[in-house]
Amino acid sequence: MQNTRRRVIALMGVMAALTASFVSGPAMAQGAYPSKPITIIVSFPPGGDTDALARLYAEKLSTRFGQPVLVDNKPGASGTIGNAYVAKAPADGYTLLFTPNTISTATLVLKSNSGPAYDVLNDFTPIIQAGSQSLFLVVNTATGITNVKQLVEEAKAGKLKGYASPGSGSPMHILGETFNKAAHVKIAQVPYRGSGPAVVDLVGGHVPMFWTTLGPVLPHITTGKLLNIAVADPKRSPLQPNVPTLAEAGVADVNVGAWQGLMGPKGMHADVVKTLNTAMNDILKMPDVQSKMNILALVPVGGEPATLGKLTASDYTRYAKVIKEFGIQAD
Structure with missing residues (x-):
């Protein structure tokens, strides 16, 4: 009888340990992020604004995380090749996309079946809007x-x-x-x-x-x-404060700007998104980062992931009408 009771107690202990491991396992895995190198995809060739910014942020993220953060350029088809690559990547936070706002319109301006397909509104996880650029x-x-x-x-x-x-x-x-x-x-x-x-x-x-x-x-x-x-902004640019807006110059309702943002595949864990968002918000406040962004004529933005998600959706809806009206297509 005593031996039976000991076996029952031992079995209960094993079950409790297994239950604890199932409960804490995912949390521990997320808490360990990142535990290996991160790759940031840039859908354009090296040398442009987007590539320069991605490499700047990659360097800072690498220092912060203690893991290599690499930039991989995958240009072609108006950026859709690199975008599609990230959309289909595992949603573990180790493959990210740094992109200009052309992601909102890239699939809209391509000729039919001339580039990879993806859903810009549903195939990505927004992380942060890094900066804005006036036109x-x-x-x-x-x-x-x-x-x-x-x-x-x-x-x-x-x-x-x-x-x-x-x-x-x-x-x-x-x-x-x-x-x-x-x-x-x-x-x-x-x-x-x-x-x-x-x-x-x-x-x-x-x-x-x-x-x-x-x-x-x-x-x-x-x-x-x-x-x-x-x-072409609603307000004057802090980088060129003496230059009037188009509205001030007599042409109203022409507000088109550019932005840069960090995204990942859909379905990323909220803790991983928060880790990346917090790190990027801190990086965007660094004086040397702001100085380098100023050279590229970008204004740091930052904020919550939802801000980038709403901006992407707004651009997609708004510019889809313009692209259709004027028959705009990529080269």
Whole structure:
């Protein structure tokens, strides 16, 4: 009888231990994150703003976590190759995506069946909006144009016929067509393969105006070869406070900006998302990080994951209408 009671007590102890391991196992596994290297996918070639930022944050995250954080570039098909790769990756927090806001529109501007398919609203877990970038209207000073009103008048008179963009289907292309509609003008897009070639032609006088982020054109604005005449934000940019908004310049309801954000595959554990979000919010407050972002003309944002999720969904809904209306497609 006594032996039986001892066996029962021993068995109860084993069951209790097993129960505790089942309850605490997942929590312990999540608490150990990260326990191996993390890879951040960038869906564009090395050298651009997105790649530079991803490498900056990867370095800081590596120091904070004590694990290697690597950047892997997977360019192609307007970013959809890298995006789809992350969408299909395990949702364990070890494969992430650092992306500009083109993720919201990439599948919308591609020709049918020309790129990998994924659902931008349901196939990703938002982690944090890292920064925002204003889009500006910049002209060659040799045009003699000094403000938006004058630019619109010259466009209506047929003297201004083309604007440069860094590529068909880009936010700048969407902005250019939105501006055309609001200002009642017809200025044709002149698409380039990136901002670099567009800036060369703008400075050379081959194209009169350019919708762009600030970084690629700032050196030429400083030398006086280019003039920044408007920002496509509801408020003036803190990086160019003397430049009026399009609304202030007389063209209302044209607000198109750019942003950069960190995401993962759908289904990531809340604790892992919180760990990454907290780390990134701290990193975005670092003076050296803010200084480097300022060089790239980005304003740090941060905040909760939901902020990025709402922004992505809002951009998708809003720009889908514009893309359909103007038949915008990627090159």
